[in-house]
Amino acid sequence: MGLLTNRKILILGVANKRSIAWATAQSCAREGAQLWLTYQGDRLKENVCELAGTIPGTETAPCEATDPASVKALFEAIQKKWGKLDGMVHAIAFAPAEDLERPYVETSREGFRIAQDVSAYTLVALAREARPLFAAAGAGAIVTFTYVASERVVPGYNVMAAAKASLETSVRYLAYDLGPAKVRVNGVSAGPVSTLAARGVSGFTKILDVVKERAPLKRNIEAGEVGDAALFFLSDLSRGVTAEILHVDAGFHATAI
Ligand SMILES: NC(=O)c1ccc[n+]([C@@H]2O[C@H](COP(=O)([O-])OP(=O)(O)OC[C@H]3O[C@@H](n4cnc5c(N)ncnc54)[C@H](O)[C@@H]3O)[C@@H](O)[C@H]2O)c1
Numbered sequence: 001m002g003l004l005t006n007r008k009i010l011i012l013g014v015a016n017k018r019s020i021a022w023a024t025a026q027s028c029a030r031e032g033a034q035l036w037l038t039y040q041g042d043r044l045k046e047n048v049c050e051l052a053g054t055i056p057g058t059e060t061a062p063c064e065a066t067d068p069a070s071v072k073a074l075f076e077a078i079q080k081k082w083g084k085l086d087g088m089v090h091a092i093a094f095a096p097a098e099d100l101e102r103p104y105v106e107t108s109r110e111g112f113r114i115a116q117d118v119s120a121y122t123l124v125a126l127a128r129e130a131r132p133l134f135a136a137a138g139a140g141a142i143v144t145f146t147y148v149a150s151e152r153v154v155p156g157y158n159v160m161a162a163a164k165a166s167l168e169t170s171v172r173y174l175a176y177d178l179g180p181a182k183v184r185v186n187g188v189s190a191g192p193v194s195t196l197a198a199r200g201v202s203g204f205t206k207i208l209d210v211v212k213e214r215a216p217l218k219r220n221i222e223a224g225e226v227g228d229a230a231l232f233f234l235s236d237l238s239r240g241v242t243a244e245i246l247h248v249d250a251g252f253h254a255t256a257i
Pocket of ligand 1: 012013014015016018019020021039040044063064065066090091092093094118145146147189190191192193194195196197198
């Protein structure tokens with residue numbers, strides 16, 4: 001028996017094989033979960049369906065997480081096919097490039113709104129829609145991904161750092177609201193991993209070098225290590241844990257200089 005045998009898990013945010021969402025999918029599949037992957041629009045459909053095809057029985061569907069109709073259609077499809085949900089993985093973030101690039105003091109109102117909407121509010125909206133399906137399962141687990149820039153300044157992370165702070169606060173408030181229904185909500189604060197989203201942050205390569213030099217483990221982390229931490233939160237191994245943010249960053253968050 002695997003840690004997730006007979007569990008049905010929805011994973012939002014696979015773009016390609018480097019995605020943290022894909023690493024999480026592989027960890028979950030290894031432990032026997034049945035998966036449902038979403039893709040954001042036709043641009044990513046082929047990629048995601050090809051990856052899904054490597055894990056037998058995996059379902060796929062489009063989901064634009066900022067569009068209520070798209071989210072509703074996704075949960076209707078899951079209700080029809082599965083009738084329940086045991087876990088949901090939120091691996092979605094976006095901020096306009098120009099707002100990431102300019103100094104934080106020059107962040108545009110619209111850029112701030114978009115970063116918060118896509119990167120933080122979608123967790124709230126998705127958690128709300130998932131509630132009836134978790135109720136049908138009798139319990140549930142939600143996992144999202146954040147970054148240490150929410151706690152301390154990482155130059156270049158700018159508007160996304162504010163969105164991550166909001167995301168982490170949402171983890172705690174959702175955990176409080178959904179706890180009575182036995183739904184746990186947690187976050188993984190991942191060290192830098194070279195993905196499509198990460199490459200949008202200026203100076204990303206320098207960030208990798210700094211972590212390697214200063215982190216207690218003297219190395220960067222791999223996406224699979226983040227996926228395994230997400231697996232922990234989705235499984236019964238973490239049954240007493242909710243409202244938690246777990247750093248998977250080779251210990252970098254504990255360092256000052
Ligand atoms: N890569 C890192 O260094 C790192 C570190 C810490 C946290 N994270 C977080 O991990 C999560 C996954 O990112 P990743 O690094 O794997 O990059 P990625 O580019 O592979 O994944 C980001 C995903 O967000 C999706 N997305 C963006 N806007 C969306 C929308 N409106 N609707 C639906 N989907 C949308 C994209 O389609 C993509 O699949 C993000 O929350 C990111 O901030 C990444």
